[in-house]
Amino acid sequence: MFKITLTSSMMMLSLTTSTAAMAEQKLHVISSFSILGDLVSQVGQEHITVTNLVKIDGDAHVFTPTPQDAKAISTAQLVVTNGLHFEGWMPRLIEAANYQGVHVIATNGIDVLSTKKEHEHHDDEHEHHDDEHEHHDDEHEHHDDEHEHHDDGHAHHDHGDIDPHAWHSIKNVKVYIHNIAKGLIQVDPANTDDYQKNAKDYIQKLDKLELKINAQLATVPETQRKVITPHDAFGYFARDFNVTFLAPQGTSTGSEASAADVAALIKQIRHDKVNAVFMENIADNRLIEQISRETGVKVGGKLYSDALSSPDQPAATYLKMMQYNVDTIVNALHK
Template sequence: MRPLLAALALLLPLSLHAADKPQVVTSFSILADLTQAIGGKHIELVNLVGADEDAHVFEPSPENAKALLKADLIIANGLGFEPWLERLLDSSEARGTRIDASAGVLPLQLIEHGHSVPDPHAWQSLSNAEIYVRNIAKALSQLDPSNSADYTARRDAYLVRLQVLREQANRQLNSLSASQRKVVTSHDAFGYFGQAWQLQFIAPQGLSTSDEPSAAEVARLIRQLRSEGVRAVFVENIRDPRLIKQIADEAGAKVGGTLYSDALAASGPASTYLGMFQHNLDTLMAVLEP
């Protein structure tokens, strides 16, 4: 055990009495919102990677390690999204149950550096979000059976809202013609969205934002956008927008707005999962619709 974590472990007996509610830790902002929506007032939630923050390059703090030690339940995305969490859990005495909210999702496989890896961004499909919500509700009910009926009711209410949003997305996105289905974003975060509605998302960066594209890759992307007349180019909330702005300029396209990829907004409509999805849908449609 690292000295820091050993020191924190000594604090644990004190913190156990700090709250009667189940202590739940989520790895990033989207899971925090879904979990709070199901858990309501019954849980005490600590989230690790916050709004507008990039989970791919996250460096946990001593506070994060402390929260994990106190947790009764740790909710991660899984699919390789949080390598820093695996390292933190391996090196700590965290005793809480850990679940992957994505368990049961059919993962998209992509080739990165010659290896087949699962695409972690499963939350960008609304049918996957249903799986997330069911997994979270089940884990909360197992952790805290006395409030199980409430978790189930909140789950069902949330599933209805997801279904309503899905029908709207189907109506709007299915109306697009074949020539309006190419979209450029900063990194490969929208594979599941693209699969669900037959859009092709193209990005200068791969699955993880930590890989910087080469000048040759950027030049190739600009040539592709010019030759195919792609005009839907978007920045992401978790990324420096300069590269995308440069690509749009050189390809003769305009930046169509901000898409929320791996984190919610700190405030405003995109600060919840449902609001984020609605924002992304509206932003895409404003550019793609004739």
């Protein structure tokens, strides 16, 4: 009796250990920043663990990697980044980690937005985006290699004439999801069906959100859809939803607005009768506060541009972030 009981106990222990080991065999995925990390989590779900290099409310523009980040990448099975020069520090970090695994550039295949036209014609920066950018896929088809020769080793970097904030277009995020699913399947083909189903389900949620956003913005006359943000992060949103965004800074928070730029912006705010200025969760908002004081335009709230919020705040996921931003903009423009 004792021998049978002992044998049974050993078998149960073996099964428990085996089950625990299987449960721990999740893919280790590195994401460059929190918004991307959420998208990866939505596709991978229970099959993966995600580590975001730039944490919630963090600014990837001025992020400085640590040796711990290189160590984390060295043990990852998949690395997912935005691309479009957004993470100027990433190429050297991957090199330092000697990472040889799969690297997904989430923006591969999107309709890339150039900022060159806005720099030349700031007064009507968003009026013709749909026509201006129809052919950018061909121009940027190799942007998975785009960082290789642009990293100068500094945290502050310039995005050139490319706007990297592509996640503010739901249409683009559908491409992100496709690329993420493809990368996960490449690394973990055994769970292909799950990744494909998760991606399909999430894209359906994006479709519903897109319809809702369009309906909400339709309640605001197009002539009133003009807002100010600290840095130029909402170009794709502007293009897709016909909202004009003006900003004292360029597409990187690492850039500085000149006194002439600020003066010109204040003049334009008064001329165009802009209704709202907004703070950002990642930005130094002192300049926005100054602009609000000088123009008399009230601060309409805080927008989430380049990072998600903590779970107890309103932008803990991509879907929540987009909905919160739209609610905040629409509420401010209705006042």
